[in-house]
Amino acid sequence: MGRTGVQYSAAAITDQGLKRTSNEDRFGFSAEDGVYVVCDGMGGAAAGEVASSVAVDEVLKSLTGRDPAVDPAEAAAAAIRAANESIYRRAQRNPRLSGMGTTLVAMLTEGPKVWVANVGDSRCYRLRNGKLTQVTVDHSLVDEQVRLGRLTPEQALISPYKNVITRALGTEKEVAADIFALEAEAGDLFLLCSDGLTRELTDARIEAMLDEEATLEEHCARLVAAAKKSGGNDNITCILARAAA
Ligand code: CA
Numbered sequence: 001m002g003r004t005g006v007q008y009s010a011a012a013i014t015d016q017g018l019k020r021t022s023n024e025d026r027f028g029f030s031a032e033d034g035v036y037v038v039c040d041g042m043g044g045a046a047a048g049e050v051a052s053s054v055a056v057d058e059v060l061k062s063l064t065g066r067d068p069a070v071d072p073a074e075a076a077a078a079a080i081r082a083a084n085e086s087i088y089r090r091a092q093r094n095p096r097l098s099g100m101g102t103t104l105v106a107m108l109t110e111g112p113k114v115w116v117a118n119v120g121d122s123r124c125y126r127l128r129n130g131k132l133t134q135v136t137v138d139h140s141l142v143d144e145q146v147r148l149g150r151l152t153p154e155q156a157l158i159s160p161y162k163n164v165i166t167r168a169l170g171t172e173k174e175v176a177a178d179i180f181a182l183e184a185e186a187g188d189l190f191l192l193c194s195d196g197l198t199r200e201l202t203d204a205r206i207e208a209m210l211d212e213e214a215t216l217e218e219h220c221a222r223l224v225a226a227a228k229k230s231g232g233n234d235n236i237t238c239i240l241a242r243a244a245a
Helices: 047-062 071-094 139-147 155-158 203-210 215-231
Strands: 007-015 025-030 035-042 101-110 113-119 121-127 133-134 178-183 189-193 234-245
Touching: 007 025, 007 215, 025 047, 025 234, 035 189, 035 215, 035 234, 047 071, 047 101, 071 113, 071 121, 071 178, 101 121, 101 189, 101 234, 113 121, 121 139, 121 203, 133 203, 139 155, 189 203, 203 215
Parallel strands: none
Antiparallel strands: 007 234, 025 035, 035 101, 101 113, 113 178, 121 133, 121 189, 189 234
């Protein structure tokens, strides 16, 4: 696998938050293989946890064992399609799991080359030279309204529809992920997270926090603590991966 120039170190955390009775977020990563995944499940009873677990396990397994001859963007798209089918089939078979689904944000690295895939409103950001940029575009009703100019970002934050996502894994027979190709530079810090973080903390706040001197583990713990202090209304999950020369 491409090891030219850039190596990654990573840390992750998940937390139930203060209001939910369970944690339906799941994450998995292998910095060695350059694969990182965060999923935020939804569905009654334990269904959300099933959906997010299946998605993380399947995508992680399929991307860590991917054929190096296959284009990574293709490999990511195929892994996500397969995870979608797997969740959808389980939901069809088991009425208790009916309607379950999950968001997904995944990152794949080969040296400086980075691919990010998302479905739903879990996000990937990149911090470069102290500036935070959102890589993914949310598949959510309010985000689409903002892009169409029908809502301001401020209105979107308080909209009663802010929880409505327009794409998820497992709820339909087929799903398409958005895939973004990037080039990493030494010093870049990538954040993959569920909406339990981004609903509580503004991008400016996350940017300021990540720009402080700390280990990745400390950054993860501080982000969760800050999200809980701001309300902790939902499960909170973050993966941080830093590119180093
Ligand atoms: Ca959530």
